[in-house]
Amino acid sequence: MSFMQINDLHVHYPIRGGFFNTIIDRVHAVDGINMEIEKGKTYGLVGESGCGKSTTGKSIIGLEKITSGSIIYEGKDVTNKQRNKSSSYNRDIQMIFQDVHSSLNPRKRVRDIIAEPIRNFLNLTPEEENRRINELLAIVGMSEDAKLKYPHEFSGGQKQRIGIARAIACDPKLIICDEPVSALDLSVQAQVLNFLKEIQQEYGLSYLFISHDLGVVKHMCDHISIMYKGRFVESGTRNDIYTNPQHIYTKRLLSSIPDINPIGREDRKVQRMQVESDYMTNHKIYYDETGKVFDLMKLSDSHYVAMNANTKGGS
Numbered sequence: 001m002s003f004m005q006i007n008d009l010h011v012h013y014p015i016r017g018g019f020f021n022t023i024i025d026r027v028h029a030v031d032g033i034n035m036e037i038e039k040g041k042t043y044g045l046v047g048e049s050g051c052g053k054s055t056t057g058k059s060i061i062g063l064e065k066i067t068s069g070s071i072i073y074e075g076k077d078v079t080n081k082q083r084n085k086s087s088s089y090n091r092d093i094q095m096i097f098q099d100v101h102s103s104l105n106p107r108k109r110v111r112d113i114i115a116e117p118i119r120n121f122l123n124l125t126p127e128e129e130n131r132r133i134n135e136l137l138a139i140v141g142m143s144e145d146a147k148l149k150y151p152h153e154f155s156g157g158q159k160q161r162i163g164i165a166r167a168i169a170c171d172p173k174l175i176i177c178d179e180p181v182s183a184l185d186l187s188v189q190a191q192v193l194n195f196l197k198e199i200q201q202e203y204g205l206s207y208l209f210i211s212h213d214l215g216v217v218k219h220m221c222d223h224i225s226i227m228y229k230g231r232f233v234e235s236g237t238r239n240d241i242y243t244n245p246q247h248i249y250t251k252r253l254l255s256s257i258p259d260i261n262p263i264g265r266e267d268r269k270v271q272r273m274q275v276e277s278d279y280m281t282n283h284k285i286y287y288d289e290t291g292k293v294f295d296l297m298k299l300s301d302s303h304y305v306a307m308n309a310n311t312k313g314g315s
């Protein structure tokens with residue numbers, strides 16, 4: 001049973017211009033997506049730069065205004081709710097931000113950055129708070145002397161860990177992880193990803209996992225949605241997406257994964273060429289006349305793909 005439903009979410013940014021700085025157009029950053037989030041599951045959001053992944057995450061957490069659609073959390077409508085200290089939604093839903101450099105206040109010490117949600121949502125004594133901060137730093141593999149330092153004294157990877165410590169400080173139910181490891185080197189990536197999996201098992205956490213990296217997504221996610229121009233082109237279990245991709249965009253994305261295994265390399269090269277030729281001849285039937293992605297059609301209980309009757313016949 002899902003605890004959160006995201007229904008027909010739209011986020012449009014106004015573009016201003018002209019002499020009176022009026023709204024002359026809108027960027028349809030998120031343009032009608034639906035999701036259901038279940039306890040203990042990881043949902044991947046994949047797609048090229050600018051397709052609307054971060055905007056989706058930020059609008060769920062309340063940092064971007066939702067133009068239309070709704071977010072229902074534990075039966076309550078939380079769409080465009082003001083973020084405030086007393087709301088359980090703001091405690092339960094946390095985010096690890098893509099841009100680590102601007103998501104940590106440069107004027108605050110690490111202790112105060114991590115303590116922010118603790119002070120907002122938990123009623124701890126100073127000693128308890130200090131113990132909790134030490135615990136969180138240990139969880140993310142940092143030493144206690146980090147507490148008195150400022151963000152600029154840390155590397156990108158270390159800052160990301162501070163962001164993770166802050167996100168998990170108050171036992172959230174859902175963490176939106178926006179490219180949580182893309183700034184980290186490979187060994188630290190594996191450490192952070194395994195750590196995210198461990199705490200998921202321990203606390204039944206759910207993740208919305210945003211990433212460019214299809215290898216990381218395959219490792220982390222139970223369910224994956226592929227996004228293009230603010231809409232989902234395909235959505236399904238890891239198996240649906242990696243073994244039975246249906247949309248040309250998904251096929252191209254998968255065939256672009258760098259090939260490091262020499263066994264079967266020739267076969268994969270042939271497959272890649274087939275996908276490219278399918279794209280060259282058929283890509284128009286995967287989108288409507290304005291280039292917009294079609295609505296999702298159900299292929300199975302878990303697998304959905306954006307196509308119309310025309311695409312089905314042609315692919």
Ligand SMILES: Nc1ncnc2c1ncn2[C@@H]1O[C@H](COP(=O)(O)OP(=O)(O)OP(=O)(O)O)[C@@H](O)[C@H]1O
Pocket residue numbers: 013014027029047048049050051052053054055056098
């Ligand atoms: N504050 C804003 N004002 C106007 N347009 C915006 C704003 N933020 C994002 N956009 C536009 O919305 C679209 C989606 O941006 P978003 O940051 O969600 O993409 P993304 O999928 O996270 O990309 P990336 O993989 O590069 O992080 C882009 O076209 C972007 O230019």
Ligand SMILES: [Mg+2]
Pocket residue numbers: 053054055098178
């Ligand atoms: Mg982004």
